[in-house]
Amino acid sequence: MAKLQNIIPVKLITKTVGNINVDIDELTFDSRKVKGGCCFFAIRGTQSDGHSYIPQAIASGATAIVCEELPAECPANVTFIQVENSSLALGYMASAFYGNPSQKLKLVGITGTNGKTTTVTLLYRLARRMGHKAGLLSTVVNYVDNVEVPSTHTTPDPIQLNALLRQMVDIGCEYCFMEVSSHSVVQNRIAGLTFAGGIFSNITHDHLDYHKTFAEYLKAKKRFFDELPSDAFALTNTDDRNGMVMVQNTKAKVYTYSLRSMADFRCKVIESHFDGMMLNMDGVEVWTRLLGRFNAYNLLAIYATLMLLGFDKNDILTGISDVTPVSGRFEYVRSSHGVTAVVDYAHTPDALENVIKTINEIKTENQRLITVVGAGGNRDKTKRPVMAKVATELSDIVILTSDNPRFEEPEEIINDMRVGVDASQAKKVITIVDRREAIRTACMLALKGDIILVAGKGHENYQEIKGVKHHFDDKEVLTEIFKSLQV
Ligand SMILES: CC(=O)N[C@H]1[C@@H](OP(=O)(O)OP(=O)(O)OC[C@H]2O[C@@H](n3ccc(=O)[nH]c3=O)[C@H](O)[C@@H]2O)O[C@H](CO)[C@@H](O)[C@@H]1O[C@H](C)C(=O)N[C@@H](C)C(=O)N[C@H](CCC(=O)O)C(=O)O
Numbered sequence: 202m203a204k205l206q207n208i209i210p211v212k213l214i215t216k217t218v219g220n221i222n223v224d225i226d227e228l229t230f231d232s233r234k235v236k237g238g239c240c241f242f243a244i245r246g247t248q249s250d251g252h253s254y255i256p257q258a259i260a261s262g263a264t265a266i267v268c269e270e271l272p273a274e275c276p277a278n279v280t281f282i283q284v285e286n287s288s289l290a291l292g293y294m295a296s297a298f299y300g301n302p303s304q305k306l307k308l309v310g311i312t313g314t315n316g317k318t319t320t321v322t323l324l325y326r327l328a329r330r331m332g333h334k335a336g337l338l339s340t341v342v343n344y345v346d347n348v349e350v351p352s353t354h355t356t357p358d359p360i361q362l363n364a365l366l367r368q369m370v371d372i373g374c375e376y377c378f379m380e381v382s383s384h385s386v387v388q389n390r391i392a393g394l395t396f397a398g399g400i401f402s403n404i405t406h407d408h409l410d411y412h413k414t415f416a417e418y419l420k421a422k423k424r425f426f427d428e429l430p431s432d433a434f435a436l437t438n439t440d441d442r443n444g445m446v447m448v449q450n451t452k453a454k455v456y457t458y459s460l461r462s463m464a465d466f467r468c469k470v471i472e473s474h475f476d477g478m479m480l481n482m483d484g485v486e487v488w489t490r491l492l493g494r495f496n497a498y499n500l501l502a503i504y505a506t507l508m509l510l511g512f513d514k515n516d517i518l519t520g521i522s523d524v525t526p527v528s529g530r531f532e533y534v535r536s537s538h539g540v541t542a543v544v545d546y547a548h549t550p551d552a553l554e555n556v557i558k559t560i561n562e563i564k565t566e567n568q569r570l571i572t573v574v575g576a577g578g579n580r581d582k583t584k585r586p587v588m589a590k591v592a593t594e595l596s597d598i599v600i601l602t603s604d605n606p607r608f609e610e611p612e613e614i615i616n617d618m619r620v621g622v623d624a625s626q627a628k629k630v631i632t633i634v635d636r637r638e639a640i641r642t643a644c645m646l647a648l649k650g651d652i653i654l655v656a657g658k659g660h661e662n663y664q665e666i667k668g669v670k671h672h673f674d675d676k677e678v679l680t681e682i683f684k685s686l687q688v
């Protein structure tokens with residue numbers, strides 16, 4: 202419980218109507234969850250305008266309403282606070298409501314098109330391994346130290362986010378590692394948080410369904426660094442062409458990392474095999490079970506972050522040599538007869554290219570690569586032809602299939618993908634709409650030694666079709682098929 206006047210920053214208030222010295226039991230931005238004692242935030246969304254639900258919130262007993270536009274009539278028993286931006290007010294008020302938990306631990310956020318989940322998950326695991334209580338907020342799962350909390354978003358809404366941070370503080374967590382999606386920056390889900398550090402991994406084309414242009418997508422990610430406090434660190438990947446752009450306006454202390462040129466933190470890939478790679482991390486050789494140059498970037502970012510947080514260098518390097526892949530990121534399923542399947546969450550052209558290049562680097566010329574790939578429905582359509590182009594140019598056989606078609610027809614998504622296939626490569630490409638059948642065909646085509654890449658879903662254990670999530674797990678399906686085929 203909190204007094205409304207104690208949790209609303211004065212600078213955000215345009216006008217108040219009614220008593221702001223009232224007790225608030227709960228915050229919500231969903232009129233369907235309003236009860237007596239609630240403060241309801243009317244937020245303009247992508248599907249509807251939260252202001253149209255104000256009457257419903259009042260009828261359900263809301264004590265206070267935070268909105269950008271006051272209703273024509275304001276009932277006397279409800280307090281109204283007019284603000285310029287309700288989602289921004291929600292961020293700050295959710296932080297204050299939960300006692301500003303982000304100020305009581307070291308909160309590190311990462312933004313970038315790829316690598317966020319891998320980086321925060323391994324940071325969380327390493328911090329705990331080194332004896333510290335820590336929290337994790339990620340696409341796959343959230344953790345309040347060792348207590349698992351299901352994840353619904355890459356970055357939760359401000360209420361859930363601050364409630365989780367509060368729980369972390371209450372059980373003595375010293376650190377929290379979180380993913381910062383571009384959506385969350387635009388929607389002010391991270392407003393009001395105090396970060397100890399921010400990491401930038403990379404930026405390539407994605408989420409244009411939401412941001413519309415690459416410039417807007419970049420602006421969203423950059424805003425995270427613009428708003429870091431001066432005592433935080435901003436760690437950026439200078440091998441990405443926008444690495445320095447990200448941090449050009451930040452007040453935080455900038456540190457750089459690179460695999461290619463001079464930087465504060467450096468790493469080199471010495472050799473790669475199917476079971477891992479040897480890195481030179483900041484002058485020290487270290488073996489890791491993670492694969493691919495992209496994971497060298499992730500591990501370097503992890504190393505640099507932990508060094509900046511004051512961890513011991515030897516402990517960090519020992520930890521790095523022990524980490525195992527994050528669920529659905531370059532995970533193997535092996536048949537009893539010498540066929541290796543790689544399951545990976547690559548669902549952007551850049552990630553797909555990185556994963557396929559990694560496989561091509563470590564396999565021999567005689568081993569063929571069969572790639573099974575689709576593209577999500579009702580999401581960035583510009584990715585579709587590029588995904589198919591990347592897959593066909595770098596694989597021996599490509600099977601185009603479904604990947605969360607949502608409300609679109611999977612055949613139409615696959616047709617969009619086929620546009621990217623060069624005519625000279627068309628004979629490599631098979632279309633099998635049913636994902637299970639696509640995987641089965643890949644397994645049947647694979648000869649001893651061949652590699653199958655099943656891309657796109659990774660850890661996800663569902664296929665989203667017309668608003669319904671049907672259980673589907675690539676690893677489970679591969680295991681079943683390998684068993685049934687006895688290959
Ligand atoms: C496109 C998008 O990001 N939408 C998010 C947004 O919802 P919205 O703007 O569509 O909301 P809306 O349906 O228009 O409703 C507007 C307002 O009216 C309220 N409302 C609505 C109906 C009602 O009866 N009463 C009521 O009060 C809603 O609670 C909302 O506050 O705000 C909601 C509350 O925070 C989010 O749950 C929702 O995420 C949706 C489910 C989603 O799928 N988001 C994805 C795209 C997303 O955020 N992804 C990123 C990661 C991307 C990546 O890197 O892969 C993430 O951080 O997860």
Ligand SMILES: Nc1ncnc2c1ncn2[C@@H]1O[C@H](COP(=O)(O)OP(=O)(O)OP(=O)(O)O)[C@@H](O)[C@H]1O
Pocket residue numbers: 313314315316317318319320340355380402403495496498499529530531545546547548551552553555556659
């Ligand atoms: N640093 C990186 N650079 C490029 N690609 C990467 C990198 N790290 C991981 N990938 C690829 O991207 C996929 C997704 O990785 P990860 O889940 O860590 O990224 P993410 O940023 O959390 O993605 P999302 O926001 O979609 O959840 C991996 O399965 C791998 O194919």
